[in-house]
Amino acid sequence: MTGEALLVLEDGTIHRGETFGAGGRTLGEAVFTTGMTGYQETLTDPSYHRQIVVATAPHIGNTGWNDEDDESSRIHVAGYVVRDPARAPSNWRSRRSLTEELERQGIVGVAGVDTRAVTRRLRESGAMRAGLFSGDGLGTEREMLEAVRDSPEMTGADLAGQVSTTAPYVVPAAGERRFSVAALDLGIKSNTPRMLAERGIETRVVPSSASIDELLEGDPDGVFLSNGPGDPATADHAVALTSAVLERGVPLFGICFGNQILGRALGLGTFKLRYGHRGINIPVIDHTTGTVAITSQNHGFALAGTPGEHVDSPHGRVHLSHGCPNDDVVEGVTCLSVPAFSVQYHPEAAAGPHDAADLFDRFAALMGGR
Numbered sequence: 523m524t525g526e527a528l529l530v531l532e533d534g535t536i537h538r539g540e541t542f543g544a545g546g547r548t549l550g551e552a553v554f555t556t557g558m559t560g561y562q563e564t565l566t567d568p569s570y571h572r573q574i575v576v577a578t579a580p581h582i583g584n585t586g587w588n589d590e591d592d593e594s595s596r597i598h599v600a601g602y603v604v605r606d607p608a609r610a611p612s613n614w615r616s617r618r619s620l621t622e623e624l625e626r627q628g629i630v631g632v633a634g635v636d637t638r639a640v641t642r643r644l645r646e647s648g649a650m651r652a653g654l655f656s657g658d659g660l661g662t663e664r665e666m667l668e669a670v671r672d673s674p675e676m677t678g679a680d681l682a683g684q685v686s687t688t689a690p691y692v693v694p695a696a697g698e699r700r701f702s703v704a705a706l707d708l709g710i711k712s713n714t715p716r717m718l719a720e721r722g723i724e725t726r727v728v729p730s731s732a733s734i735d736e737l738l739e740g741d742p743d744g745v746f747l748s749n750g751p752g753d754p755a756t757a758d759h760a761v762a763l764t765s766a767v768l769e770r771g772v773p774l775f776g777i778c779f780g781n782q783i784l785g786r787a788l789g790l791g792t793f794k795l796r797y798g799h800r801g802i803n804i805p806v807i808d809h810t811t812g813t814v815a816i817t818s819q820n821h822g823f824a825l826a827g828t829p830g831e832h833v834d835s836p837h838g839r840v841h842l843s844h845g846c847p848n849d850d851v852v853e854g855v856t857c858l859s860v861p862a863f864s865v866q867y868h869p870e871a872a873a874g875p876h877d878a879a880d881l882f883d884r885f886a887a888l889m890g891g892r
């Protein structure tokens with residue numbers, strides 16, 4: 523579809539561009555990501571549910587859309603804002619253009635917007651509610667702004683249940699099976715069970731609503747808490763499951779939303795960052811080893827605390843083991859009395875660097891009793 527399209531921010535800022543992908547209307551939280559590559563993985567990451575993603579990279583769509591890189595069964599972003607879409611995508615794996623795929627899946631986008639100006643606004647004023655509008659009969663600008671201001675905030679949003687699987691499924695280990703893991707699906711990305719499988723780990727992915735008995739059915743060697751959308755302060759059920767797993771001493775590993783859930787089970791608070799961390803080159807210091815990894819990230823909330831510190835929890839001493847040197851946000855926790863750890867970033871990458879892939883080996887070592 524072609525024609526004029528508007529990006530309307532909650533603070534009243536309006537940017538005019540052209541329709542990109544499907545036309546129509548969509549509402550969500552406007553956030554920016556600085557990843558120069560990996561838009562297919564970003565758009566299909568369930569953690570972006572109800573978010574309108576603004577790409578800071580000015581030229582998007584160069585490698586088209588392929589049949590291999592989806593991180594879930596569909597595009598999850600509420601909308602997509604880009605500066606300059608590729609006119610001639612080119613890649614040996616490409617099956618169609620990004621524009622065609624957005625249209626096929628009914629995802630509303632806007633192109634031709636000064637995404638640097640939008641990013642500066644979001645960086646200064648914080649992530650905010652927004653709407654994309656195109657086509658006929660969408661009303662006046664005042665009505666559009668009202669629709670944006672009437673839409674729900676991300677703070678207080680309980681969204682994991684909306685993207686979780688409804689029935690359990692198993693992703694087998696590649697080669698010989700060394701361990702079995704129950705993964706609580708809060709919005710899991712496909713590359714996580716794949717990374718586990720490569721290490722001889724079979725993953726049973728279970729719905730976010732599972733009871734503790736359903737989660738631990740078959741007596742898994744470990745439990746995994748996935749990434750996912752929404753405000754971690756609402757995830758009470760997942761926090762209760764995590765506490766029960768820690769009490770039983772089953773090895774546990776969490777990523778992103780999973781880090782926030784483990785943190786909450788350890789008594790830590792969560793808070794909303796002004797504009798979040800979204801990109802594929804974000805540094806993280808591991809305070810146990812002193813090493814720095816360049817990581818893939820996508821989070822708008824974080825655990826309260828100071829990286830490097832130790833705190834007491836209902837499950838023993840906890841090391842706030844990882845932090846982001848850009849702003850001193852906690853990026854991981856390590857339990858010292860129970861076999862559990864988690865990180866706020868994405869060792870499964872997709873998109874992003876592979877610096878942190880060894881965390882899956884650390885999980886395997888934990889299950890092996892080392």
Ligand SMILES: NC(=O)CC[C@H](N)C(=O)O
Nearest residue numbers: 569749750778779822823
């Ligand atoms: N990728 C994720 O798991 C995001 C976690 C959470 N929804 C946040 O924005 O902080």
